[in-house]
Structure formats: structure tokens, C-alpha cells
Amino acid sequence: MNETIERILPRVQKPGRYTGGEYNSIVKPRGKSDVGFAFCFPDTYEIGMSNLGMQILYGVINGMDGFFCERVFAPWPDMESEIRRAGLELWSLETQTPLKDFDIVGFSLSYELSYTNVLNMLDLGGICLRSSERDSLHGIVIAGGTCAYNPEPLADFIDIFSIGEGEEALPELLRAYRDAKTAGLSKQEFLRIASGIDGMYVPSLYDVEYSHDGRVASITARSPAPAVVKKRIVQDLNRSYFPQNPIVPSTEIVHDRANIELFRGCIRACRFCQAGYTYRPVRSKSPEVLAQQAEAVLKSSGWQELGLSSLSTSDYTALSGLCDRLLDFCVPRSTSLALPSLRTDNFSIELMEKIQKVRRSGLTFAPEAGTQRLRDVINKNVTEEDLLSTLQIAFRGGWSSVKLYFMIGLPTETDEDVLGIADLAHKALKVWKDHATNRGRGARITVSVSCFIPKPCTPFQWEAQCSMEEFERKQALLRGALRSRAVTLSWHDAAASRLEGVFARGDRKLGQVIYDAWSHGAKLDGWNEYFDYDNWMRSFERCGADPDFYAARQRDTDEILPWSVVSCGVDTVYLLSEREAAYRGEITPDCRKACTGCGAASLLEGRDCDEPA
Amino acid sequence: MSRLEFAKSGKAACISHLDLMRTMSRSFLRAGFLLRHSEGFNPHASISVALPLPLGHESDCELMDFKLKEAVASDEIVVRLNRVLPEGLTALRVTESSRPFREIEYLRHRVELKYDGGTPAGAADTLTELFGSDDITVYRKTKKSEGDFNIAPCIKEKSFSPLPDGIRCEAVLTAMRPMLSPIYLIAAVERYAPALSPSFVRYRRVEILDGSMCRFE
Numbered sequence: 001m002n003e004t005i006e007r008i009l010p011r012v013q014k015p016g017r018y019t020g021g022e023y024n025s026i027v028k029p030r031g032k033s034d035v036g037f038a039f040c041f042p043d044t045y046e047i048g049m050s051n052l053g054m055q056i057l058y059g060v061i062n063g064m065d066g067f068f069c070e071r072v073f074a075p076w077p078d079m080e081s082e083i084r085r086a087g088l089e090l091w092s093l094e095t096q097t098p099l100k101d102f103d104i105v106g107f108s109l110s111y112e113l114s115y116t117n118v119l120n121m122l123d124l125g126g127i128c129l130r131s132s133e134r135d136s137l138h139g140i141v142i143a144g145g146t147c148a149y150n151p152e153p154l155a156d157f158i159d160i161f162s163i164g165e166g167e168e169a170l171p172e173l174l175r176a177y178r179d180a181k182t183a184g185l186s187k188q189e190f191l192r193i194a195s196g197i198d199g200m201y202v203p204s205l206y207d208v209e210y211s212h213d214g215r216v217a218s219i220t221a222r223s224p225a226p227a228v229v230k231k232r233i234v235q236d237l238n239r240s241y242f243p244q245n246p247i248v249p250s251t252e253i254v255h256d257r258a259n260i261e262l263f264r265g266c267i268r269a270c271r272f273c274q275a276g277y278t279y280r281p282v283r284s285k286s287p288e289v290l291a292q293q294a295e296a297v298l299k300s301s302g303w304q305e306l307g308l309s310s311l312s313t314s315d316y317t318a319l320s321g322l323c324d325r326l327l328d329f330c331v332p333r334s335t336s337l338a339l340p341s342l343r344t345d346n347f348s349i350e351l352m353e354k355i356q357k358v359r360r361s362g363l364t365f366a367p368e369a370g371t372q373r374l375r376d377v378i379n380k381n382v383t384e385e386d387l388l389s390t391l392q393i394a395f396r397g398g399w400s401s402v403k404l405y406f407m408i409g410l411p412t413e414t415d416e417d418v419l420g421i422a423d424l425a426h427k428a429l430k431v432w433k434d435h436a437t438n439r440g441r442g443a444r445i446t447v448s449v450s451c452f453i454p455k456p457c458t459p460f461q462w463e464a465q466c467s468m469e470e471f472e473r474k475q476a477l478l479r480g481a482l483r484s485r486a487v488t489l490s491w492h493d494a495a496a497s498r499l500e501g502v503f504a505r506g507d508r509k510l511g512q513v514i515y516d517a518w519s520h521g522a523k524l525d526g527w528n529e530y531f532d533y534d535n536w537m538r539s540f541e542r543c544g545a546d547p548d549f550y551a552a553r554q555r556d557t558d559e560i561l562p563w564s565v566v567s568c569g570v571d572t573v574y575l576l577s578e579r580e581a582a583y584r585g586e587i588t589p590d591c592r593k594a595c596t597g598c599g600a601a602s603l604l605e606g607r608d609c610d611e612p613a
Numbered sequence: 614m615s616r617l618e619f620a621k622s623g624k625a626a627c628i629s630h631l632d633l634m635r636t637m638s639r640s641f642l643r644a645g646f647l648l649r650h651s652e653g654f655n656p657h658a659s660i661s662v663a664l665p666l667p668l669g670h671e672s673d674c675e676l677m678d679f680k681l682k683e684a685v686a687s688d689e690i691v692v693r694l695n696r697v698l699p700e701g702l703t704a705l706r707v708t709e710s711s712r713p714f715r716e717i718e719y720l721r722h723r724v725e726l727k728y729d730g731g732t733p734a735g736a737a738d739t740l741t742e743l744f745g746s747d748d749i750t751v752y753r754k755t756k757k758s759e760g761d762f763n764i765a766p767c768i769k770e771k772s773f774s775p776l777p778d779g780i781r782c783e784a785v786l787t788a789m790r791p792m793l794s795p796i797y798l799i800a801a802v803e804r805y806a807p808a809l810s811p812s813f814v815r816y817r818r819v820e821i822l823d824g825s826m827c828r829f830e
Contacts, residue, residue, distance in 0.1 A: 001624065007813050009627060010669045016632065021624035021700030023643070248639060250625070250699045251632045302639030302697070333642060334650045334658075359655050 002096060008082040016251035017045035018079060020071075020093030023248045024300065026058070027094050028068040035178050037061050037069045038092055038102035038125075042109070042117035043526065045073040049247070050255035052309065053145070054108060057166055059243040067174055070094040070102075072125070074117045074524070083124060090124035099125020104140050104177060106170075107158070109147035112503035113496060113525040115154060118143070119518040122157070129515065131159050131204060137180060137187045142173070148201075149231075149278055150456040150563035153503050155203035156511030159187075160194050162201075163566050164231025165264075167240050169199045195225040199232035201566055208508055208562075214549055216507060216560040230567045231278070233603050237264060238289045244296040248303065257305035257338060258297045260290050262319075265600075266311040267591040267610060268343075270368070271379045271582050272410065274455035275311055277575075278568040280600035282591060284613035287322040295329050306330060307338045314339070314346045315590075318613045323354040334358055344382050344390040352397050363394055366405035369413075370420025376585045377412050379578075384424065388431050395435045401444035404428065408474045409452040409466035411582065418474050421447065422481035429486055443486045449478065451497035455504050456563045457570065459578035464554040465501040468494045495533040499525065501551035507562035510550070513543045571599035614678045616710035617690070618830065622671040622817075625701025630665040636699060637662075637677060643697035646690065649680040663714040663821070664788060667796070672818035676830070678710050708830060717829050719769055720788040721820035722795040726802070726811035727779040736780050736809055737773040743805050744771050744798075751800040755791075764801060767793035769826075779811065785822065 001019065009015040030036075039058055041048030048054060054071070061069035070092035075083060083090060089098035099105060105127065107118050119129050122141065128134050131141065143154065144162035151161040162169050173194060180190040195202040205225035211217040221227045234240040246258065265282035266275070285293075294306055306326065310316060326337060336358035339351075344365050355361065367387055369375045375382060394402060406421050425447050432443040451471050454463045466474075471494035482489055503510065517539040524530035540547050555561065557576060564572075574597065581588060588596055591610055595601075601609040621628070628636060638658040641648050648658040663676040681690075687707035694704040728736075743749070746765060753762035770785040786793040795816050803810045821829040 003813075014629075015669065016627035016629065019624040019627050023640075023697065023699040248699075250628045250636045252635065256635075298642075299645075300643065302642035304638070304642070333647065334656055 004086055004088060005091075005096060008079070008086065012079045012082060013076060014251060017073070018075070018093070020096075022250050024245045025071075025094060025247045026062045026069075028062060030068060031066065033066070033182070035067045035104065035174060035181065036097070036102040037067060037174065038072050038099055038105045039069050040072045040099075040105060040107045040118075040121055041074070042107055042114040042121060043074050043524075044076060045249075045251075046253040048073045048108075049249050049253045051108065051110070052259045052261065053166070055243040055246045056241060057170060058247070059245070060167055060171060060241050061174065063241070064171060064174065066178060070097065072099055072121065074114075074121055075124070077524070077530070080120075080124065089126040090121055100127050100139060103138055103181065104142060104174070107141070107143040107145075109143050109145035109154075111526065112147055112153075112500045113531075115503060115514050116518045116522045116525055118154065119157065119514065120523045130156050132156070134159070135187060137185060137190055140177065140187065140190070144170075146274065146278065149274070149566060149568060150504060150506070151201055151203060151566065152208075152508045152562040153506040153510040153514060155508045156515070158203065159191060160200055160202050161566075162232075163199045163229050164568070165234050166232075167234050169197070169232040172197055173200060192224060199229065201229040203508075206565060210509075214509075216562055219560065219565050221565075228565060228567050231569060231603075233281070233569075234264075234283070235605055235607065237261070237283045237285045242293050242297075244293060245300045246297060248301045255307065256303070257307050258294070258301050258303040259307040259309050260294045260297065261285065262290065262308055262310040262313060262316040262322075263613070264310070265610075267315055268312055268381065269379050269578065269588050269590065269596070269598075271377075271459040271578055272368070272407065272452060272455075274458050277457050277570050277598075279311060280568070280570060280598060280609075281604055282610035284316065284610070286613050287318040287325065290322055291325045291329075294326055298329070298333065298335060304333065304335045305338055306335060307340060309340060311341060312343055313341045314343050314351070316613065320350060320354075323351070327354060327357055331357060336361065340364070345386040347390045347393065349393050349397070352393055356397070360399070362401065362403060363399055364403040364405065365390065367424065368405065368407055369410060369417060370406065370422070370424055371417045373585060374410060374413060374417040374420070376587050377582050378410055379582070379587050381587055381590065384427070387424070388427060391428050391431045392435050395432050396437055398437055400432070400436060400438060400441045401446070402428070403446040403448060406447065406449045407452045408449055408478070409471055411460055411463050415474075415477060418477050419481050421449065421478055425482060425487045426484065429484055432486075445487045446490065447482070447487060448490045449475065450492040451494055453497055453501045453504055456561070457568045457575070459575045459582060461505065461561065461575065462555040462557060462559075462579065465498065465551045467552055468498050471497065493528065493531070496525070496531055498547065498551055499533070499536055502547045503550075505562070506550050509545060513539050513545050516543055569600040569603045574598045614680055614710045615687070615690075616708050616830070617677045617679060617694075618705040618708070619675050619677065620671075620673050620703040620705060621666060621675055621701065622673075622703075623701040625699060626669055626671045628699075628702075629668050630662065633662065634660060636702070637679075640694060640697050640699075640702075641679070641681075644690075644693040646685060646693070647682040649682055661714075663717060664720070664792070666818060667794060667816070670795075670816040670818065674818055674821050676714070676821065678714075712823075712829065715789070716823050717788050717821055718790075718824040719785050719822040719826065720818055721783065721785050721822060723817040723819050724782040724784065724795050724798060725776065725779055725815040725817075726782065726799070726809075727813040727815070729812040732775060732779055733809055737775055739806055739809060740773045740780065740782070740802065741771075743801065744768060749801045749805070751797050751804060753797060753800075764793055764797050767791065783819075785826075788821070
């Protein structure tokens, strides 16, 4: 560690997040012509290190001959001012190399409110922000992750977006980069080559025209870029790379545990859920592979919690048997299981007993809406009876606190639906009163309410988002209806949700708003203490952009949507039919009951969607 | 109970006490050792570290008590731990713990005072004189109290020697009754000899001592 950095560390909060040196972090010996990849996560270390995707791609790239991958995270503002004051450049954890010295700088985009962090990290790393200001092949800036399904708001800053899963696509892109570097090609020449790789979207090769009212009039691809970029997927999860030797942070992170990934995709079709559509088709790992990977990752990391991750863990067909196998290994090591995404319609006493074998973790369920009518509209397919009987099992089993997730501002929502949330919470409390085994500890029911944000690639991508005032009115209505002290209400900030709504469905014109807001100090917008809504609104005004145009406007179904240049494999016609079903309050069965032909199965080669695990 | 002596330096100096406990229990598991766990609602490894080291300070002599589910030879524990510890943590030796931590009386510290503009002339002599006084009062804040505090009675030994770019101070300070952190040596310099206020300070704990100034292990 150089002494300048060493001197800064005692002055900043949580210095351990800036030093690297964690167990299993990789410092590769470098050949002169090796290609360096900076994996950038546009949020703090504690958030970024909890991301399984980062661990996967870090391992994939470092496993490639001639390439090395190092990590870079967003510094907390105390560290940022130290870096700026000392005239340093944001560095990678592994070797303290400045960001600008890497061949490729890659960002993982998990949520829209991290966009200013992308700009801030580039700036701190000594890299020009706009793609058009960077002429050299060195220092290509790429991005992937969930937000890449609408890449347009960041199109000014990112050279290449990788759409979909990166395990196979990223190595292909990196090899093409190395060839281009060896051949001495220009950045422009390389971008044209990259646009020919499946799943790569090069925004500078697309011309977007707007009509007088600001809507997209046309998107034209310049040859050889394809008109629509289809996402990449891994065909066989059993054989895809899994990080058996993950980096184990020496300082606490948000999800401080080992993770195995049971399956990708989701058999449910909750109409608000972007992940539910963009991760299709459903592909499972076999219990044998999972048990082997779990054992390996626990041995090599020493973590004492194992997360069984997926979009809906209780839908994994072999879950019970898998848990038994895992517990045989975990119990003697005092290692507990964490099942983060459970549904109330298939939670059992048996499963409950398994997850509390070593230590009892919190229980969280997501009914999402307060009335059956609205749950049908969003296709949540969970009944009040499911929820209450699940809670009965949990309270009888000794749990006394439970978290319930809801959304407000869903399409067709009325005040009755909002009040239904309070009603459901009170019913949950009654179940506790009737069935609790240890009443002395008291009940704690946490009702967490977020604001619905219409997202691209979902049946609700055409909907208007609730106004901020309306969100706040609904929050107040709900607050007034919750009477018990045993029920705690927490809610998401309506202003942040509105801004997220703007960028989720934004177009290229928002690039200048992001730039303007960043240059006026916007950063860490996902953190309450730094989110400054008024600053953002001033930027919209200066740039002549109307946030309501993006968030509060219902789109016509024939409108050209900015993100129509990428495809997640689900047909737009299908999304439209789901939207109509929502308005009729009709539910769509899960994929196991009947295939409803969303189109994502066409991404599979020589195999079926949701083949048995 | 077994007792591990380990060093914590470089990057590992930035691992806080709580994070160190987590890192240690994970490292034991990685090395293939099962630690005894507490009973109860949230079982955790029963390990305890003597005299938590302040964040950012280095040490050659940290002690941690632990208990394994099965007996393993001391040397083997050291070897296998060193294969799986993060950068900056080094296992030095494992012994049977015979004496309780409360018998610790003093800590020997090595404090390096760095001067960017060159070491002020006569610094070592001035410091020797300063710390020779029997009234060295600094503002001290602990969990229980805060206010002026005379550190002189807590300083058992001290010596100052020049380094190429500063001054090295070796000091034996009380560790328990009361615990005096070496940061108060610098606080005293800043108060009584502000011209000698260093640009940067490195702290290193080098030895743990008992009441008769013998090495505690």
C-alpha cells in the first residue's frame, strides 16, 4: 500500500473497505500484453461485495489466460474528498492501480439511482465521462446488469452494454478486445466488431430521432449493428462457472454469507416484476451440483450462513431433499441456511424446521398488495388464507416477528386496496395472538411499503407511475389505519421512487440531466443522507426535461419505447396480453401449470424451459 | 482453552475488533477446525481476544483464546491457519492458556512519529525531557469519563531515538488499570511541544507484559 493511501485511511470511516487483501482476492502476475479489466460496482463496498454476479464475473475473468480483473467500488464521501484533496485517482483494491490505467472499465448496474455514481467513479478514476470524448481503444467503458434492459439514459457515457447474462458473453467481448489491441485497431473499429457479438449493444451505432412532443420517432441501427440486441443466457447452469472460492470480506458487508444459486428465471409471472421477465427462461441446477458447490464454497470461505438464492426459492422442485443434504454438512459446522425468497403458498412446517435448525433468521413474505382483487391484477397468486396459515405455522413454531412487503401505487389501485394492507397486518397480528407459543416476547409485524415503479420488459411498462403527492397521500392513509403498536410501518421515499421511475423508462435525452445533476453534486442517490431531490429537479429544469414525461405518462401501445432496441426474449405481444389480463383481473397460471408462450423458451438451444432439476 | 498469538499488520490493521472476531472464526473453519460454539438462540464461536487493538494500529502480539471441538497439535494449527488468513494476519504460536487475561498489566508500544518537513532539531531530547515530567496532563475520553488526565503515572518506560524521517518512541504503558492508549503520547506532544507535532504517526503493539514486566503469554 502506498504511503499516501496509508495516511488517508485513519481519517475515513470503515477504512477496511479500501484496502483489499481479503481472503481469496486475486492478484495475478501480469504479462506486458495482458488485458486489465476493472470491475466497478457503482455503490459502496458493502453493497457491491454482496453481489453474487460480481463474484462470478471476477472468477471468470481471472480464470482467463492473459486477462486480469480487479475491483473498484464507490468511495464514501469522506474518502472521496480525501482522494480529491490528495490528487489521487480512484484505485482498484487488488493493486491500487488507478482506474484510468485499465484497458476496460466495466460497471454492474443494479438500480437506477446508482447512475451518478458511475459518473463520479469515472471522474475520480481520471476517465472522461462521455463516450464521445474518449478516442482511444484503451479505457473502453462497458456496463451490464439489470438496468441494461433500458440502457438509454446512460448511452452518452457507456461505450458498450452487455445485455443479459455475462458468463459467456463477457469473455467473448474481452477476447475480441485483445485481438483488436494486438492488431492496433482504433476504438471505432473495435466498437463495430463488438456490435457484431451477440448481446452487445453499442449505443453510438444507433441514431435516435424524436418527434416534436419528445417521444422517440425512430431508432436506426448503423451497419453492422443489429436492429434489436437480444440478451445472452447461459444454456446449462450445471456447467456454468460457479465461484467456489469467493472473496471473503474481512469487514462486514450487507449480505455476509455464501450463496448458491438454485435456478435462474421464475415460474411465476408477477406482472410488476422486471426480474421475473428478464431472467426467463427457467433453468435449474441439479441438487447434486448444488450440494457439491455449497460444500465447496462453505469450506473455502468459512462463512457460517448459506443463502439459497433465486427469484422464488420455495419453487425449487427438489428443495426439501436439497435442504436435508445441506443440513448434514451445515449443522456440525454451526452453519445456517437462509432462504430469502419464500412464497406463502408453499411454505411448510417441514421447511420451517429446516431453516431454523442452526439459528433462526427473520421471516419475510411479500403479499405485495392488500386485497385479493389487486393481487389478482398483479398476478401475485397468493391468497389471504395462504398468508395467514403460513403465519400460523411460523408463530406456532416460535417466530414472533415477521416482515411483510407491499407496494402502493399499483395499476388500478383504490384506497380500499391501500387500507387492505392495514387490514391484513391486523389479521396477521390476530393470528399471532391466537397461536403464539411465546407470547411473552411480544409480536413484531413489520409492514414495509415501497412505491410501485413501472419497469421496462414488464406488462406494466406502458403505465403511468403514481405522482409523488399521491404516493404520500396513500402512505398517510395507511399510517392512519395502522392502530397497533406491534405493527411497524416503514416506507420508501416517494421522491426517490419517482426519480427511479424517470430513469427506469428514460431515453437518451436524460444523459444531460444525469451529467448536470452530477456536476451539481448528486451522488449516492440510493442513500437517504445524500439524496437531494431538489437538486435533481433544478437539473431537469436547466436541461428543459420534464420528469413527468417519463414517470407519470401513460404510453400508447404503438409508441416506440426507448428500450425497444434490446430484447429480453419475452415477446411484446405477450406483455400486452398480460397487461389486458391485468385490467380484467385475470390471473395467469404459473409456468408449471401451463406454458403461456411468453417467447423466452426460444432462447434455449436443444432443451426445454424449466427442465426438471 | 488454547491461546493463539498472532500479528495484525499492514492491510489487516484496518479490520475492526468485531470484524476480526468474524474473520478469525471463518479462518478456523477454512483451516478445517471446528470451534466450540456457545449454546442458545444465536450460537457463536466462543473466542475472546485480549485488549482489543484500536483500528489502524498494528501489533506483533495479539492474543486470542479459543476452544476446538477436537484436539489438534499446536504447530499444526499455526501452519494451517496461516494458509487461510487474509493478508496482514499471521498466526505466530498456539499455547495452552494458563493465565487469565486479567493478569496483563502493561503493553510495550512502538510509536513512529513522521515529519514531512524533516525531523525538527533536537526532537529526541525535547521529547525525553517532556516525558520525564511527572505531570503530563491531556484531555482524555473513555467510555466512562472524559476530562483532564495525568498520563505520567501510566508511563512505565519510554525512550526516543531518531529515524531517517522521524522519531521512534518505545514506551511501556499501563494496559488495564487504567488502559492508556498510545495516542495520548501524541496528544501530550501536541499540547506541550506543538512544534514537534508529527505529520503522521504509526502505532505498533510489540509486547504484552505482566505485573513483574515479564512477557505475558
